[in-house]
Amino acid sequence: MKVFNSLLTLTTLSVLISGCLAGITEAELRQKSANGLRLISLQEGVEPEWKTFDEVSELIKEDTGFFDVTEFYDPSNPAAIINSRRIIPATYDAPSRISEVKALFDAISVENMQQYSSNLTSFFNRHYQSPTGAAASVWIRDTVQDFINAYPESGATVSLFNNTYVQSSIIANIPGTSPYEPIIVLGGHMDSINRGDRTAAAPSPGADDDGSGTGNLLEIFRVLVSTRFKPTRTVEFHWYAAEEAGLLGSQAVARKYRTDGVQVKAMLQLDMTAYTKPGTEEVVGLIPDFVDSSLTDFVGSLVDEYLNIPWITSNPCGYGCSDHASWFREGYPSAFPFESALRDSNPFIHTVNDTVDLEGFSWSHSVEFTKLGVAFAVELGAA
Ligand SMILES: *[C@@H]1O[C@H](CO)[C@@H](O)[C@H](O)[C@H]1NC(C)=O
């Protein structure tokens, strides 16, 4: 997760004012990326900029959200990167499966969530270019496969989604009984980073960012499969690689789904769900920007119906803040319920101190997001 930074650089401001989008040629893309430069999109409506490794490190240090579009920029269609797409308005019915959903909450295990966290944080890091980052992907895939093996009649599947770097994303699905699409997606990112040294050589436990959302997704999936949940619509679970490097993993998946014409009714992003700033009220912070407002309202209604804590509207998260933005840009409705208002979020992410021992880290808080994900999957998947 990246935190909002509203400052425009002088160059992006001048491009915005002139409205002049020169476009980047195929040859320039090939040559500059071969020289180690990355093409970075920092703002909607503005052409991306070439940045050096050190310049990208600065963005990460100062918590500026961005898309690394080096692999995704299409010289024949630059607008696809520059402009966020218009979302076809979707509608969502009020929560109606109250007893069915609440019965599933009994199956949620906080001990399981603690175990996933302990496994995930035991990797030296989950960096997208490190062997331990690759091993973490395989660990998630194997853990999900074990859940499926215990209930083969679910018909659920899991596979790695390979990338151009060693870390894979992971995609699991619980197949719907009638039309396969539109599907429902619950996602989060499985990688971690150290802002002091963003190479594969630095440690980053990433307990909250995003070990918490990764563990929520594992437990939501396990609960649904083990209780023999049979959705009408297919429900998919995504653990994205390389979010911290500029949303690389989620851009690849969202782009492939749009290119393949996959219909997605709703995407829920879980990125940081375990921290409440000491002295503040425990809430779900609904991120208001680069999301679908109807879906966000629907998530608020799930919080009202099913959770023990209230929701608030968070201050904005900004451009390229987390994986929901990759789906938003490809024209899909996404929503992002967060551990707190963004301004009160965990200050120790992207450091060695993002651990479960931190004051304010709370398992009962994170369990609320497991409940939210179970409710999301049942209310939208069973409809
Ligand atoms: C997960 O952690 C448990 C307890 O620390 C350990 O016994 C188990 O081997 C770990 N699993 C993997 C695949 O690392």
Ligand SMILES: *[C@@H]1O[C@H](CO)[C@@H](O)[C@H](O)[C@H]1NC(C)=O
């Ligand atoms: C992804 O990579 C793994 C390991 O290299 C391989 O087994 C698998 O077949 C690949 N999947 C796809 C869809 O290419």
Ligand SMILES: *[C@@H]1O[C@H](CO)[C@@H](O)[C@H](O)[C@H]1NC(C)=O
């Ligand atoms: C981590 O916490 C330790 C102990 O409080 C502190 O000395 C250190 O500066 C912290 N490191 C970072 C990067 O936040």
Ligand SMILES: [Zn+2]
């Ligand atoms: Zn994150």
